[in-house]
Amino acid sequence: MEGRTAKHFKELTFFFIFLTLFLKPSYSYSQPGWLKEGDYAVYRFKHAYACNRSLVWGDSGWELMDLGEGYYRWEILKLEGNLATLKVTLSTGNGTKTVEVVINTETMDLVEDGKVWGKAWLWIDMTTLPAASNVNTAERNITLVASWLNETVKNPTVSRVHSMSKEGNLPLIKTGLGLIDLVVTVSANTNVTSLKLGNVIHGPVEGGIHLFWDYEAQCGLLVSGLYVDDILTQKFGVYYFEEMAKVGEVSYWMYLEDTNVDIGISKEGTDIVVLLKIYYPYILLGILAALLIITLVRSWRRTVV
Numbered sequence: 001m002e003g004r005t006a007k008h009f010k011e012l013t014f015f016f017i018f019l020t021l022f023l024k025p026s027y028s029y030s031q032p033g034w035l036k037e038g039d040y041a042v043y044r045f046k047h048a049y050a051c052n053r054s055l056v057w058g059d060s061g062w063e064l065m066d067l068g069e070g071y072y073r074w075e076i077l078k079l080e081g082n083l084a085t086l087k088v089t090l091s092t093g094n095g096t097k098t099v100e101v102v103i104n105t106e107t108m109d110l111v112e113d114g115k116v117w118g119k120a121w122l123w124i125d126m127t128t129l130p131a132a133s134n135v136n137t138a139e140r141n142i143t144l145v146a147s148w149l150n151e152t153v154k155n156p157t158v159s160r161v162h163s164m165s166k167e168g169n170l171p172l173i174k175t176g177l178g179l180i181d182l183v184v185t186v187s188a189n190t191n192v193t194s195l196k197l198g199n200v201i202h203g204p205v206e207g208g209i210h211l212f213w214d215y216e217a218q219c220g221l222l223v224s225g226l227y228v229d230d231i232l233t234q235k236f237g238v239y240y241f242e243e244m245a246k247v248g249e250v251s252y253w254m255y256l257e258d259t260n261v262d263i264g265i266s267k268e269g270t271d272i273v274v275l276l277k278i279y280y281p282y283i284l285l286g287i288l289a290a291l292l293i294i295t296l297v298r299s300w301r302r303t304v305v
Contacts, residue, residue, distance in 0.1 A: 032105065032123055032125065032126075032219065032220060033219075034219050034261055034262065035076070035079065035084070035105060035123075036076070036079065037076050037077065037078060037079050038075070038076060038260070039075070039076045039259075039260060039261055040073065040074065040075035040076070040258075040259060040260055041073070041074060041122070041221065041222070041256060041258070041259040041261065042071050042072070042073045042176075042256070042257045042258040042259065043071060043072045043073070043222075043227075043254040043255065043256055043257060044070075044071050044176070044254060044255060044257040045069065045070065045071070045072065045241045045242070045244070045253055045254040046069050046241070046242045046243075046244050047066055047067070047068060047069055047241060047242035048066075048067045048068070048069075048070060048090070048092050048238045048240075048241055049064035049065060049066055049067065049195075049197060049238065049239060049240040049241065049242075050064065050065045050067055050236075050237045050238055050239070051063075051064055051065075051149065051237060051239045062149050062192065062194075062195055062196070062239070063195075063196040064195055064196065064197050064239065064240055066197065067092040067093060067094040067238070068092045068093020068094055069092065069093060070090065070091040070092035070093065070096075071089075071090075071091050071257065072088075072089070072090055072232070072254060073088070073089045073090075073091075074086045074087070074088045074089075074122060075087045075088075077100070079105075082104055082105050082106050083102055083103070083104060083105070083111070084102070084103050084105050085100060085101070085102055086100065086101050086102075086103055087099075087100055088100070088101055088231050088235070090232070090236045090238065097236060099231070099235045099236075101120075101231055101235070103120060103122075106125065108120060108121050108122070108123075110230055110231065117146070117230070117234065118145070118146040118147065118229070118230025118231070118233075118234055119143050119144060119145060119146055119229060119230055120229040120230060120231050121144060121186070121213075121222070121229060122221075122222055122229070123215070123219070123220045123221050123222060124184065124186070124215050124220040125220060126184075126217070126218075126219070126220040135160060136159065136160065137157040137158065137159050137160075138157065138158055139155055139156070139157050139158075140155070140156055140157070140158050141154075141155060142154065142155070142156065144156050144186070144188055144211070145211075145228055145229060145230055145233065146230050146234075147230060147233055147234055148190065148192075148211075148228060148233055148239060149190075149192050149239055151190060151191055151192065153188050153190055153211060154188070155188065156186050156187055156188035157186075157187055157188070158184065158185075158186050159184055159185040159186075160184070161182055161183070161184055161217045162182070162183065162184075162185070163181050163182055164180075164181050164182075164183060164250070165181050166181075168250075170248075170249070170250055171248060171249055171250075173214060173223055173224050173250065173252075173255070174224075174249075174255060175223055175224070175255055175256040175257070176255070176256060176257035176258050177256070177258070177259065177263065180214075180216055180223055180263070182216070182217035182218070183214040183215060183216060183217055183223065184214070184215045184217055184220070185212060185213070185214050185215075185225075186212060186213055186214075186215070187210065187211065187212030187213075188210075188211055188212070189207055189208045189209075189210055189211075190208045190209050190210070190211060191208050192205075192208055192209045193205050193206075193208055193209070195209070195240060197240070197242075210226070211225075211226050211227075211228065212225055212226055212251075213225025213226060213227040213252075214250075216263045218263060219261060219262070219263055221256070221259065221261055221263055222256065223255065223256045223263075224250070224252040224254065224255040224256060225250075225251075225252050225253070225254075226241075226251055226252065226253050227252075227253060227254055228240070228241075228253075240253075241253030241254060
């Protein structure tokens with residue numbers, strides 16, 4: 001009887017090990033497999049700030065002008081090889097402007113007349129950019145923003161895929177489509193220490209203002225953060241945004257309000273499959289423990305009888 005119990009237990013153990021390996025989430029995707037003509041994303045912000053280039057104050061301070069609230073939107077008009085033509089719109093209380101830019105979908109270089117003029121990290125390649133899974137962060141020799149208040153922001157640290165709630169003990173990231181837990185975070189320090197927003201002075205910030213933003217871990221789409229790129233700075237003249245986070249939330253200047261890219265969630269809430277991928281180890285352990293207890297109890301009853 002004991003041999004039969006041990007046999008059943010081994011069978012259950014092997015079954016759940018196989019199930020765990022089968023359900024293990026994968027974050028390796030082609031660069032980028034979801035990208036196609038017609039894809040778009042819209043990011044909402046509270047206040048955008050333009051730079052008054054004639055007003056530079058202090059050793060590293062800049063005076064910025066409030067343009068009001070609005071949205072930042074991109075859409076793929078044409079996709080040829082690794083080059084995509086984007087229609088990019090910035091809408092603020094000061095008006096709406098639209099430009100077309102060409103971006104290299106692998107390097108995120110912005111290209112014009114065959115020359116690279118900037119970067120726009122609207123998504124990342126999940127197969128190459130994140131650090132190895134057993135490393136918290138790794139420094140990457142890449143440029144994030146070519147021109148941000150007279151400096152180049154480069155050599156950022158890139159996190160592995162991590163859980164906002166379980167590892168950071170933070171609320172899930174809010175988007176217009178639902179809540180996101182698994183993300184990759186890109187961050188970098190700058191040499192800008194002070195900003196003057198109207199009559200309000202922001203800073204001085206020791207070590208420089210810190211830029212960082214988060215990407216959804218399934219497809220690598222930007223979802224929120226203290227984000228800026230060279231389309232914003234060089235085409236729209238926008239360099240800064242008002243903080244939108246409430247107490248206890250992760251800081252962000254803008255957040256993903258809408259997209260037609262499948263990021264595993266819906267406006268009704270988090271997809272049940274995503275939840276299962278996140279919490280399946282705990283679910284499986286609970287089921288295995290329950291089955292083990294049932295098996296042992298039944299074996300004990302047969303022995304007693």
